[in-house]
Amino acid sequence: xxxxxxxxxxxxxxxxxxxxxxxxxxxxxxGDLNSSVLFSQIIAVIIVLGFFIFFILLLKKLLPxxxxxxxxxxxxxxxxxxxxxIRPTTSNLTFKDVAGISEVKEExxxxxxxxxxxxxxxSFGINLPKGVLLVGPPGVGKTLIAKALAGxxxxxxxxxxxxxxxxxxxxxxxxRVRDLFSKAKAMxxxxxxxxEIDAIGKARGNLRNDEREATLNQLLTEMDGFEGxxxxxxxxxxxxxxxxxEALLRPGRFDRRIxxxxxxxxxxxxxxxxxxKNRPFKGNLENIAKMTVGFSGAALASLVNxxxxxxxxQNKPYIEEEDFYAVKDKVLIGxxxxxxxxxxxxxILSYYQSAKAVIAYWLGVDFERISLVKDDFKExxxxxxxxxxxxxxxxxxLAGRVAVESKFSxxxxxxxxxxxxxxxxxxxxxxxxxxGDNLVGDEVEIANILNIAExxxxxxxxxxxxxxxxxxxxxxxxxxxxxxxxxxxKNEIF
Ligand code: ADP
Numbered sequence: 001x002x003x004x005x006x007x008x009x010x011x012x013x014x015x016x017x018x019x020x021x022x023x024x025x026x027x028x029x030x031g032d033l034n035s036s037v038l039f040s041q042i043i044a045v046i047i048v049l050g051f052f053i054f055f056i057l058l059l060k061k062l063l064p065x066x067x068x069x070x071x072x073x074x075x076x077x078x079x080x081x082x083x084x085x086i087r088p089t090t091s092n093l094t095f096k097d098v099a100g101i102s103e104v105k106e107e108x109x110x111x112x113x114x115x116x117x118x119x120x121x122x123s124f125g126i127n128l129p130k131g132v133l134l135v136g137p138p139g140v141g142k143t144l145i146a147k148a149l150a151g152x153x154x155x156x157x158x159x160x161x162x163x164x165x166x167x168x169x170x171x172x173x174x175x176r177v178r179d180l181f182s183k184a185k186a187m188x189x190x191x192x193x194x195x196e197i198d199a200i201g202k203a204r205g206n207l208r209n210d211e212r213e214a215t216l217n218q219l220l221t222e223m224d225g226f227e228g229x230x231x232x233x234x235x236x237x238x239x240x241x242x243x244x245x246e247a248l249l250r251p252g253r254f255d256r257r258i259x260x261x262x263x264x265x266x267x268x269x270x271x272x273x274x275x276x277k278n279r280p281f282k283g284n285l286e287n288i289a290k291m292t293v294g295f296s297g298a299a300l301a302s303l304v305n306x307x308x309x310x311x312x313x314q315n316k317p318y319i320e321e322e323d324f325y326a327v328k329d330k331v332l333i334g335x336x337x338x339x340x341x342x343x344x345x346x347x348i349l350s351y352y353q354s355a356k357a358v359i360a361y362w363l364g365v366d367f368e369r370i371s372l373v374k375d376d377f378k379e380x381x382x383x384x385x386x387x388x389x390x391x392x393x394x395x396x397x398l399a400g401r402v403a404v405e406s407k408f409s410x411x412x413x414x415x416x417x418x419x420x421x422x423x424x425x426x427x428x429x430x431x432x433x434x435x436g437d438n439l440v441g442d443e444v445e446i447a448n449i450l451n452i453a454e455x456x457x458x459x460x461x462x463x464x465x466x467x468x469x470x471x472x473x474x475x476x477x478x479x480x481x482x483x484x485x486x487x488x489x490k491n492e493i494f
Pocket of ligand 1: 097098099100101136137138139140141142143144145237271274296297298299301
């Protein structure tokens with residue numbers, strides 16, 4: 001702004017100078033130069049100039065503001081416009097490059113077939129989902145899956161990151177979304193992949209809210225504006241599905257959700273195999289997989305790389321297990337919230353989770369699988385829930401703590417999440433549902449319920465110790481136990 005004003009006043013001074021010089025020259029030429037004439041001529045020039053400036057200012061006020069050249073400068077400086085080119089890539093990755101996660105791949109087979117033969121589906125009037133949401137922590141291979149999907153189907157792949165859409169200037173993001181969809185539609189069948197879709201689905205940091213909303217609205221409009229049969233599949237990736245705007249999750253938009261979790265033991269072995277392909281190695285990859293609980297696929301890829309560099313630096317002809325142990329900590333540094341456990345911690349967690357699995361099985365609290373780090377107890381899809389059912393849930397959440405305390409004669413902090421859930425259910429039971437002795441229960445009654453539940457859990461634990469020990473063996477080996485496993489070992493015992 002300052003520079004612009006300076007430029008204007010410079011032009012005005014030059015014009016004024018030229019006018020005065022012209023008048024002086026004219027006066028000198030006509031020979032009638034005397035001081036009073038000269039003075040009045042200068043005054044006249046100043047008045048004319050005053051009018052001139054007044055007019056310019058008036059015009060500026062009346063006319064709509066022009067884009068500031070300086071703003072354009074800012075955009076160019078940040079490289080936003082320069083870097084933003086919508087261009088698809090062709091992917092030569094296939095599902096062979098994505099190790100493990102067979103369940104995720106199975107879910108995508110139908111979509112690949114659809115992208116390969118859209119006419120087949122169209123002729124039967126079948127509309128496939130337009131939007132698929134891949135949900136999972138960073139580095140578990142969400143981008144890799146989307147690329148492999150494009151490679152398998154042989155269709156163009158449009159990659160965009162959510163944060164790349166939402167910009168400082170309102171309307172820029174919406175325009176980018178529009179351009180992206182129009183290109184993808186023109187090249188259908190095709191895949192649009194939007195990484196970190198929560199950047200659009202949810203406001204972030206100091207970015208302006210109206211820009212995010214404009215971008216989100218445009219995305220919703222685009223998704224509503226084409227038919228599932230047109231052959232464009234939009235894949236969004238996020239690790240925070242709970243933060244996403246409800247509107248994005250409605251039918252016809254991202255209505256299919258696929259969860260991608262941190263790899264379990266077997267998947268880690270497979271991922272290591274993929275990344276160790278074509279590298280000279282002596283040793284057992286299973287041992288490396290065992291010491292990398294909580295590593296994502298990306299962390300494993302970087303572990304392989306670091307171990308290879310380490311071996312090479314020592315002029316070894318091949319990579320060995322010890323090279324992995326040597327660099328493990330280096331890979332861990334900087335990786336956020338990576339759960340790695342010492343053998344003792346793994347024992348505690350395995351026993352804890354096994355007890356939960358067995359007690360849940362007995363009490364009929366439904367689940368499919370319980371892993372070292374996660375359980376998936378099904379939320380009740382019922383209008384009416386009984387006190388017994390809520391009590392069972394509380395007991396399941398207390399089971400790990402009770403079992404671990406009995407086995408290791410110690411209490412551990414990993415129980416805190418489950419204790420919180422148990423308390424929440426107790427509060428619900430007493431305060432909301434009035435299932436205590438009084439209609440409006442108090443803290444004493446809540447504590448009482450938790451005590452009763454704990455005592456019942458202790459009895460359940462004592463009666464099922466053998467089953468829990470057996471489940472523990474499975475858990476420590478596989479880091480996961482399925483409901484069927486428990487059924488099997490129960491039949492062996494009883
Ligand atoms: P996300 O998108 O979930 O953050 P990426 O797809 O970017 O994760 O994964 C980063 C890298 O990690 C991949 O390029 C690949 O090298 C490795 N990786 C992750 N998951 C797998 C997997 N299941 N199989 C093989 N490599 C994997």
